[in-house]
Amino acid sequence: MAGGIELGYVKYLHFGAQCPGWRHMEAGAREAAAILGYAYESIAVDKHPALAAAYKMYFPGLIVIDDFSIPFPGSGAQLVESFKRRGPLPGGGDFSQLPAARCDQILPLSPDNLDLLEGVCIPRHRCQGWTDKQTWLRGLDLPIYGCAGLKDGKTVAVVEVLPIELVPYPLPRRPAEDGFIACLYGRVGESRDYRRDLLSRGVLLLAGAGYRSLSVVAGKQTPYPNGPLPLLEAVGFRSETELGKILLRHRWDEIVFMTRRV
Numbered sequence: 001m002a003g004g005i006e007l008g009y010v011k012y013l014h015f016g017a018q019c020p021g022w023r024h025m026e027a028g029a030r031e032a033a034a035i036l037g038y039a040y041e042s043i044a045v046d047k048h049p050a051l052a053a054a055y056k057m058y059f060p061g062l063i064v065i066d067d068f069s070i071p072f073p074g075s076g077a078q079l080v081e082s083f084k085r086r087g088p089l090p091g092g093g094d095f096s097q098l099p100a101a102r103c104d105q106i107l108p109l110s111p112d113n114l115d116l117l118e119g120v121c122i123p124r125h126r127c128q129g130w131t132d133k134q135t136w137l138r139g140l141d142l143p144i145y146g147c148a149g150l151k152d153g154k155t156v157a158v159v160e161v162l163p164i165e166l167v168p169y170p171l172p173r174r175p176a177e178d179g180f181i182a183c184l185y186g187r188v189g190e191s192r193d194y195r196r197d198l199l200s201r202g203v204l205l206l207a208g209a210g211y212r213s214l215s216v217v218a219g220k221q222t223p224y225p226n227g228p229l230p231l232l233e234a235v236g237f238r239s240e241t242e243l244g245k246i247l248l249r250h251r252w253d254e255i256v257f258m259t260r261r262v
Helices: 022-036 049-054 076-085 130-139 195-208 229-233
Strands: 009-014 039-044 061-065 068-070 105-108 146-151 154-163 178-186 213-219 238-247 252-261
Touching: 009 022, 022 039, 022 061, 022 076, 061 076, 068 076, 105 195, 146 195, 154 195, 178 195, 195 229, 213 229, 229 238, 229 252
Parallel strands: 009 039, 178 213
Antiparallel strands: 009 061, 061 068, 105 146, 146 154, 154 178, 213 252, 238 252
């Protein structure tokens, strides 16, 4: 309350440093709060999971302006425009699925080789959060964090998997000995998609780590937060629960909770 006038608010909710772009997203949220003259707060939902449930958060970052949720990063001006529109920003095109290709090698992600993640989903020059992410992952003290697919000696696809009990999202169910796919992504700029091969063959490594099933939240038509749905169906995942609409930068999509046995 300032001078008898109740201020609006901007909240930035994030799953620790799971996304290397979390600082970039936070900077946009702070800028939006300054433009609007709103109060600002940054909250790690792994420490406050009730907030993830309250805001139906199924992805590593969420910006909430008053009652409106924005799960994509952007400048303060872009976020304010989306808030005022109560919808996507103009422009953009449809998602186009790249042709599938096979990895040369698939490796388990361990505390000793987390550098395989760096620069894959966000180029190094555009993101300062890779050290944060590796430190955060090592702090979870897990023997395996997922798998990486390599082609010609470079990482071209990654699936990050966490024990489901560590995930703060309000998932419809939490199977015992389940690995939750926190992020599935390919290298920016590649002309082929290696994620299907990575999932198909990486399952054996995950089974060896003790996982008996996998679960994921997928976009029906786009890869956000993971997906799209047909790619996951092609490697044995089945849809269980519709989770509603999600706002993307230039469109709406729908998300679904999916599972498969390992």
